[in-house]
Amino acid sequence: xxxxERKKKIMQAIIRNYLETGEPVGSRTISKYTDLNxxxxxxxxxxxxxxELGYIIQPHTSAGRIPSDKxxxxxxxQMMEEKEREVEELKGILLEKEDKMDHxxxxxxxxxxxxxxxxxxxSAPQYHRNKLKFIQLSLVDAHQLxxxxxxxxxxxxxxxxxxxxxxxxxxxxxxxxxxxxxxxxLTLEEINLNMITAMKQQAGIHSSIIGNVIDAIAESIKADxxxxxxxxxxxxxxxxxxxxDNQKASELITAFxxxxxxxxxxxxxxxxxxxxxxxxxxxxxxxxxxxxxxxxVTATYELEEGMRGTIGIIxxxxxxxxxxxxxxxxxMHQLDDLYKKKE
Amino acid sequence: xxxxERKKKIMQAIIRNYLETGEPVGSRTISKYTDLNxxxxxxxxxxxxxxELGYIIQPHTSAGRIPSDKxxxxxxxQMMEEKEREVEELKGILLEKEDKMDHxxxxxxxxxxxxxxxxxxxSAPQYHRNKLKFIQLSLVDAHQLxxxxxxxxxxxxxxxxxxxxxxxxxxxxxxxxxxxxxxxxLTLEEINLNMITAMKQQAGIHSSIIGNVIDAIAESIKADxxxxxxxxxxxxxxxxxxxxDNQKASELITAFxxxxxxxxxxxxxxxxxxxxxxxxxxxxxxxxxxxxxxxxVTATYELEEGMRGTIGIIxxxxxxxxxxxxxxxxxMHQLDDLYKKKE
DNA sequence: GTTAGCACTCTCTTTCTTGGAGTGCTAACA
DNA sequence: TGTTAGCACTCCAAGAAAGAGAGTGCTAAC
Numbered sequence: 079x080x081x082x083e084r085k086k087k088i089m090q091a092i093i094r095n096y097l098e099t100g101e102p103v104g105s106r107t108i109s110k111y112t113d114l115n116x117x118x119x120x121x122x123x124x125x126x127x128x129x130e131l132g133y134i135i136q137p138h139t140s141a142g143r144i145p146s147d148k149x150x151x152x153x154x155x156q157m158m159e160e161k162e163r164e165v166e167e168l169k170g171i172l173l174e175k176e177d178k179m180d181h182x183x184x185x186x187x188x189x190x191x192x193x194x195x196x197x198x199x200x201s202a203p204q205y206h207r208n209k210l211k212f213i214q215l216s217l218v219d220a221h222q223l224x225x226x227x228x229x230x231x232x233x234x235x236x237x238x239x240x241x242x243x244x245x246x247x248x249x250x251x252x253x254x255x256x257x258x259x260x261x262x263x264l265t266l267e268e269i270n271l272n273m274i275t276a277m278k279q280q281a282g283i284h285s286s287i288i289g290n291v292i293d294a295i296a297e298s299i300k301a302d303x304x305x306x307x308x309x310x311x312x313x314x315x316x317x318x319x320x321x322x323d324n325q326k327a328s329e330l331i332t333a334f335x336x337x338x339x340x341x342x343x344x345x346x347x348x349x350x351x352x353x354x355x356x357x358x359x360x361x362x363x364x365x366x367x368x369x370x371x372x373x374x375v376t377a378t379y380e381l382e383e384g385m386r387g388t389i390g391i392i393x394x395x396x397x398x399x400x401x402x403x404x405x406x407x408x409x410m411h412q413l414d415d416l417y418k419k420k421e
Numbered sequence: 422x423x424x425x426e427r428k429k430k431i432m433q434a435i436i437r438n439y440l441e442t443g444e445p446v447g448s449r450t451i452s453k454y455t456d457l458n459x460x461x462x463x464x465x466x467x468x469x470x471x472x473e474l475g476y477i478i479q480p481h482t483s484a485g486r487i488p489s490d491k492x493x494x495x496x497x498x499q500m501m502e503e504k505e506r507e508v509e510e511l512k513g514i515l516l517e518k519e520d521k522m523d524h525x526x527x528x529x530x531x532x533x534x535x536x537x538x539x540x541x542x543x544s545a546p547q548y549h550r551n552k553l554k555f556i557q558l559s560l561v562d563a564h565q566l567x568x569x570x571x572x573x574x575x576x577x578x579x580x581x582x583x584x585x586x587x588x589x590x591x592x593x594x595x596x597x598x599x600x601x602x603x604x605x606x607l608t609l610e611e612i613n614l615n616m617i618t619a620m621k622q623q624a625g626i627h628s629s630i631i632g633n634v635i636d637a638i639a640e641s642i643k644a645d646x647x648x649x650x651x652x653x654x655x656x657x658x659x660x661x662x663x664x665x666d667n668q669k670a671s672e673l674i675t676a677f678x679x680x681x682x683x684x685x686x687x688x689x690x691x692x693x694x695x696x697x698x699x700x701x702x703x704x705x706x707x708x709x710x711x712x713x714x715x716x717x718v719t720a721t722y723e724l725e726e727g728m729r730g731t732i733g734i735i736x737x738x739x740x741x742x743x744x745x746x747x748x749x750x751x752x753m754h755q756l757d758d759l760y761k762k763k764e
Numbered sequence: 765g766t767t768a769g770c771a772c773t774c775t776c777t778t779t780c781t782t783g784g785a786g787t788g789c790t791a792a793c794a
Numbered sequence: 795t796g797t798t799a800g801c802a803c804t805c806c807a808a809g810a811a812a813g814a815g816a817g818t819g820c821t822a823a824c
């Protein structure tokens with residue numbers, strides 16, 4: 079059943095009011111709040127309908143109504159009026175364009191949390207499909223070999239290997255050339271056993287080193303795959319009584335501490351390649367079960383081709399969706415601008 | 422005034438009991454709990470004395486007594502019976518000897534939290550006095566110069582610099598030699614302007630690069646100084662009603678999230694060079710003010726000469742001091758064993 | 765279709781009551 | 795002089811009772 083115009087307006091008024099106050103909304107309030115000029119009795123009738131349709135709930139017989147998950151969903155899908163919203167501090171951060179990715183991400187999470195008064199998370203972009211760009215072996219010590227790996231996007235990884243045999247700079251140079259000519263431009267998946275065997279042959283007596291180096295490279299690139307997640311503002315949940323009781327707060331805090339639990343949120347997003355928009359999970363819809371009393375708004379950002387991460391904002395169901403979505407959209411644009419400009 | 426033997430026994434009984442139950446302890450309980458064979462009336466008299474001396478407090482007139490901060494202090498200084506306590510899982514972790522220091526530290530924090538049921542923190546060891554061991558410049562791209570810096574303890578830092586001029590491998594080799602001969606073995610503090618000028622002269626037309634490289638090195642080593650702190654088990658505070666009210670919980674969680682606030686704890690410890698033992702802060706004694714209702718037990722660990730960090734355990738004042746101190750001591754020994762063996 | 769009016773329900777807050785735990789004091793005892 | 799039994803007293807915690815307020819659903823009138 080489609081809602082008629084009036085029901086929609088009432089619904090909207092109920093939600094708006096509840097988002098602000100967190101208290102059940104009564105018919106009298108609506109009667110004054112809207113420009114419908116209807117008496118509270120009429121509103122009551124309409125509200126009874128809306129309740130029957132499942133959009134609102136009465137916590138107990140003589141209380142006002144609060145939106146159900148279905149009601150929020152309606153609001154989010156059809157009634158929201160998000161505006162683009164600048165976050166001044168963010169601009170500053172983004173302009174600086176920190177080369178330390180982790181600093182940048184931590185900052186974004188923090189500013190976002192301060193600005194929205196909700197908890198935030200941000201996952202570091204995933205690089206896994208990237209190509210090897212450069213490999214450098216150097217001797218740090220008589221028996222310690224430093225392996226530096228640079229992949230596209232200028233992500234650098236280091237390993238130190240212990241080696242038995244003595245290596246002079248000449249051999250090192252050869253090995254460097256060997257590795258770079260064979261491997262540069264390849265992704266991890268493209269390196270196969272044939273190549274490795276060929277390289278080992280060419281390396282002669284130093285073949286074992288080649289093996290170790292490749293293992294080290296593979297491992298250090300792999301290590302990046304268990305994904306980094308930064309969070310901020312977890313303490314904001316205490317601002318919302320409906321989340322602040324011990325049981326719930328404890329579960330939520332745990333989720334933010336054991337960032338493993340947040341990965342679901344990221345994976346859900348990145349799995350779907352076309353999904354670059356903003357996703358809203360209300361209550362039970364969220365993939366993280368400790369957040370079943372929250373709403374979660376996520377957005378996927380993309381820095382360069384294939385380098386994508388997820389930003390999430392976690393708050394009570396009566397979160398200010400307009401503001402959150404607006405803020406996220408603006409942030410996405412700013413990130414786009416920043417990284418498109420650069421290229 | 423010195424406490425006589427009997428008062429001490431009563432004091433100890435009060436604390437032991439309170440640590441277990443978290444409830445005020447009455448005279449009747451003590452009368453049965455101890456082997457003193459005294460009536461509750463006698464105990465009452467003694468307790469009145471202890472209260473006058475400031476070791477115990479009566480929350481209200483008709484309640485039992487609870488230890489004051491001074492009482493805990495007495496217990497901790499004179500009555501504790503810590504036993505060395507193995508933490509089986511820790512052994513496993515330490516034996517593996519992860520080369521990724523951050524993984525290791527996270528794991529230690531986590532296991533310690535699970536084991537004690539308190540919140541834990543661990544600071545990454547500080548390297549700042551360490552010497553430059555190795556510098557390597559390589560060209561990643563036509564205009565991108567990779568600077569790899571290794572300092573003693575095999576801590577590796579990377580930077581990528583954008584350079585205007587074209588550099589060939591011959592020049593690069595020269596610059597590499599120049600940098601390494603001048604700088605290896607020095608600490609950051611020992612590099613002075615004279616050296617830099619000398620190097621720039623020798624570098625001739627590439628002197629600006631030398632300047633940039635040194636800046637990059639300095640910066641990346643500095644960056645390590647804002648110290649890493651890993652935490653775990655913050656949600657454990659919800660297990661102790663005296664910490665779990667919204668106000669306190671929020672402050673504590675904030676401290677664990679904004680790890681900056683925990684730095685005080687680390688600095689307090691590391692400042693004092695001789696202080697390698699275990700330190701207990703009770704209530705107001707703690708340097709972090711949001712923890713004024715907690716007790717904090719810290720220990721300093723040392724991996725290699727000069728590489729020290731701090732481990733902290735944060736719980737309610739009625740924390741099981743014996744267990745916590747025992748566990749920390751054992752952990753220190755295990756770390757010692759591990760790193761002494763290696764050398 | 766809308767509205768005024770009214771009885772009804774339920775929660776929240778406040779007040780009062782009661783039971784229990786524990787104390788401090790006194791007086792008796794060894 | 796130290797220890798103990800006994801008793802009156804205090805205070806909190808939990809429950810019961812009462813009242814206020816908010817909001818509803820229903821009916822009847824417009």
